[in-house]
Amino acid sequence: MVHAMLMESDEYKDTKDFKDTDLYKQCVAAGIVPDTTKETSESWEARLEPPAPELSGTDSEVPMDAGNFLTLNLQIQNMWCPACAWLIETTLTRSKGVVNASCNFSSDRGSVVYDPVKTSPDKIYAAIEKLGYPAADINQKASKSRAEFIRICVTLFLTMNVMMLSWSIYSGFFIELSPHAVQLLAWPVFLMATVVVFYGGYPIHKRALAGITSGFPGMETLVSTGSFSTYTYSLFHFYRGSIHLYFDAASMLILLILTGKMLEQTAKNKISEGLWKFFSLVPQKVRICADQFPRGRYVSIKQLSQGDAFLAEEGEILAADGIVTRGSAVIDESSITGEAKPANVRPQDTVKSGTRIISGKIQITAVKVGEDSILGRMLAIMENSLSEKTAQTQRFEDILKFFVPSVIGFSIVTYFFWMLYGLTSYEAFNRGISVMVISCPCALGIAIPLALVAGVSAAGKKGILVRDFEAFEKVNGLDTIVFDKTGTLTTGKLKVLGMDTANNFPAQKAWQIVHAMEQESDHYIAHTISAFAMAMNLPPLDLEDLTYHSNGISCQYQDKIYCFGSRDFVNKSNPADPSFISFARQGAQVISTVFLAQDDTIVAAVHLGDAMKTGVKTLVADLYKRGLTCYLISGDAERPTLAAGAFVQIPAENAHGGLLPHEKAEFIKTLKQSGKKVAMVGDGVNDAPAMGQSDIAMAVHSGLNPGEGVAAITLMQETPVQIIDFIGLATRVNRKVKQNLIFALVYNIISIPVAAGGFLNPIIAATAMLFSSLSVTCNTLLLVKQESKNKPVS
Numbered sequence: 001m002v003h004a005m006l007m008e009s010d011e012y013k014d015t016k017d018f019k020d021t022d023l024y025k026q027c028v029a030a031g032i033v034p035d036t037t038k039e040t041s042e043s044w045e046a047r048l049e050p051p052a053p054e055l056s057g058t059d060s061e062v063p064m065d066a067g068n069f070l071t072l073n074l075q076i077q078n079m080w081c082p083a084c085a086w087l088i089e090t091t092l093t094r095s096k097g098v099v100n101a102s103c104n105f106s107s108d109r110g111s112v113v114y115d116p117v118k119t120s121p122d123k124i125y126a127a128i129e130k131l132g133y134p135a136a137d138i139n140q141k142a143s144k145s146r147a148e149f150i151r152i153c154v155t156l157f158l159t160m161n162v163m164m165l166s167w168s169i170y171s172g173f174f175i176e177l178s179p180h181a182v183q184l185l186a187w188p189v190f191l192m193a194t195v196v197v198f199y200g201g202y203p204i205h206k207r208a209l210a211g212i213t214s215g216f217p218g219m220e221t222l223v224s225t226g227s228f229s230t231y232t233y234s235l236f237h238f239y240r241g242s243i244h245l246y247f248d249a250a251s252m253l254i255l256l257i258l259t260g261k262m263l264e265q266t267a268k269n270k271i272s273e274g275l276w277k278f279f280s281l282v283p284q285k286v287r288i289c290a291d292q293f294p295r296g297r298y299v300s301i302k303q304l305s306q307g308d309a310f311l312a313e314e315g316e317i318l319a320a321d322g323i324v325t326r327g328s329a330v331i332d333e334s335s336i337t338g339e340a341k342p343a344n345v346r347p348q349d350t351v352k353s354g355t356r357i358i359s360g361k362i363q364i365t366a367v368k369v370g371e372d373s374i375l376g377r378m379l380a381i382m383e384n385s386l387s388e389k390t391a392q393t394q395r396f397e398d399i400l401k402f403f404v405p406s407v408i409g410f411s412i413v414t415y416f417f418w419m420l421y422g423l424t425s426y427e428a429f430n431r432g433i434s435v436m437v438i439s440c441p442c443a444l445g446i447a448i449p450l451a452l453v454a455g456v457s458a459a460g461k462k463g464i465l466v467r468d469f470e471a472f473e474k475v476n477g478l479d480t481i482v483f484d485k486t487g488t489l490t491t492g493k494l495k496v497l498g499m500d501t502a503n504n505f506p507a508q509k510a511w512q513i514v515h516a517m518e519q520e521s522d523h524y525i526a527h528t529i530s531a532f533a534m535a536m537n538l539p540p541l542d543l544e545d546l547t548y549h550s551n552g553i554s555c556q557y558q559d560k561i562y563c564f565g566s567r568d569f570v571n572k573s574n575p576a577d578p579s580f581i582s583f584a585r586q587g588a589q590v591i592s593t594v595f596l597a598q599d600d601t602i603v604a605a606v607h608l609g610d611a612m613k614t615g616v617k618t619l620v621a622d623l624y625k626r627g628l629t630c631y632l633i634s635g636d637a638e639r640p641t642l643a644a645g646a647f648v649q650i651p652a653e654n655a656h657g658g659l660l661p662h663e664k665a666e667f668i669k670t671l672k673q674s675g676k677k678v679a680m681v682g683d684g685v686n687d688a689p690a691m692g693q694s695d696i697a698m699a700v701h702s703g704l705n706p707g708e709g710v711a712a713i714t715l716m717q718e719t720p721v722q723i724i725d726f727i728g729l730a731t732r733v734n735r736k737v738k739q740n741l742i743f744a745l746v747y748n749i750i751s752i753p754v755a756a757g758g759f760l761n762p763i764i765a766a767t768a769m770l771f772s773s774l775s776v777t778c779n780t781l782l783l784v785k786q787e788s789k790n791k792p793v794s
Contacts (some may be wrong), residue, residue: 154199159192324350326362328344329358331351488682501605594608661779668680
């Protein structure tokens, strides 16, 4: 409890010294918590119930009693390949106090669940940085390391000089050089190459050593082994006075890796740029209004609570979901919905967190804050999706765990094979090193996850929230889409669709009478009709003898009796509907009709129903053009379901009404058993069983939790027309994944035998390796640029 209180305060940012705080000491003095200063750490840990489990893998689950654990989200820099992420995960999971850890190479993000009594964020950061990877808080802007920039500059300068002097030494193969001349040239080369290998290559060697000791060797292991082998080979010949010195190869290998990875990280940052912009939507300060500060005072966002009033003005981003209480403004919700359409807000309007104020100034009462807000839940979902791996990615990563040891083994075999074949030790060594440095586990490792991260980023810009990475892959082979009706194709809200009146009865008079009869009623249909009349600025008439019945209302006006209600209530003598009444409504379905009668004669009929959402008819037509079959299922009656299906041109045999939630799920199951690959589109509430039964579930955001139910994606514009955007995006993402995999596989299949055959030297081999991983990154970057030009369906 003391720890929780300290964490709620902005005064204490870390947990490691919470026992030194005044609050903790006062609690000890008062006997609220026990004094543990005289106890050993072992006895203290033995009294913790239950103890934190010792975990040895990233697949471990957080214990059920996880209320005392905290989660730390962080950004990790300078990861060069997926093996870096495996190394960090393994090291953290084996650390004391860490319950679970996950690290994503493509997004440079990590998440750690830890016990604050046993460890702290500072210790977690230190453990990561000890491996050679700078780590920082997720909200902290990544800084470029000056030391790394100096390292690259020094390496570049010295390597260029090593190369220049090496050419002079190589002239000894064509002209005779005296031993003294060789020594004069070799000593500067040796000294400069030593600085390059040990200083310039320090980050590489450090990660290689950490990878070997943890059992997860990566690209750094190959580069480090290759550079040290070449350096040691050259050192041996240097002491013998030989001109077979290849310090230039060791130096150039280090320079190429540092430079290539810097360029690759730049391209990778552009791919993830959309994600970082999305995560940066959370403001760090909010202007809270209180009695002592009626004009507001800026405080930390952590101090904002439900029910607080806060101000927001032009250029600011709303910190919480809430209700406008004062002022007016023009807002932009494109960061949440992907729809760049400004909207006006006034008192009593609801606003979402993450919304930007274009102009104006408003005061809002916070309804949902922090992780409970729309933006908070969206960020949590994206964090979870970025930390997960698809089955395809996991399969390739499992293969890559054996890739590096296999390459090293094949490199050694290559060396001994050519030695036995009769080549000189230099030529055999050259071919063995070339095999080692030309193989590229990075290209294979980043082929899938990098394209998926680009897809999540592009989807977010379109207002599509991806909860499951596998949603992209599952679009392949999709042939059937099943729509829920209410809330998905229709608005799901009862509204007045219109009024039909007799030729000799003015529509304005009918609305004024109806408004006057319904304005005092507490029935939800009465509220809907009154609101519609008020919106037309029609004042109610003064009625007499207003009487409420079980199925309608009656009154007297200008010596005539008026009745408003059901068909039987207003006119029992004539069951036929008047000819002026039309039940057909374009783009909507009539759910109920309320009649107005004058002296037992029907003079008007008000139609209420559920309007179809804009663009759904075009959506279904586009889906049919793509070769997909559409179905419509609903819990509503058969008649309105068929009417909605007819409007969007779904055949009557594909429209089914009167289905309960479990019957919807059974319908999906039947389609799948017939060999169809099915997507279910619903509002994510009562459609959850059917969505769970489908191959891919798509939720149309209904104003509730955007990640509710089992949806793989959520359409934040609250309209299913975004399905076309997602299917098109998924197709392009899958195409990039396929291209990346084919290139990476073909590269390694061809390059390793070529290097083993002696057609390349180590420098060319290292250059080819860098271009392979860089080409996969740049190919994915093309997807990002393409998506930035594609406008979402509106």
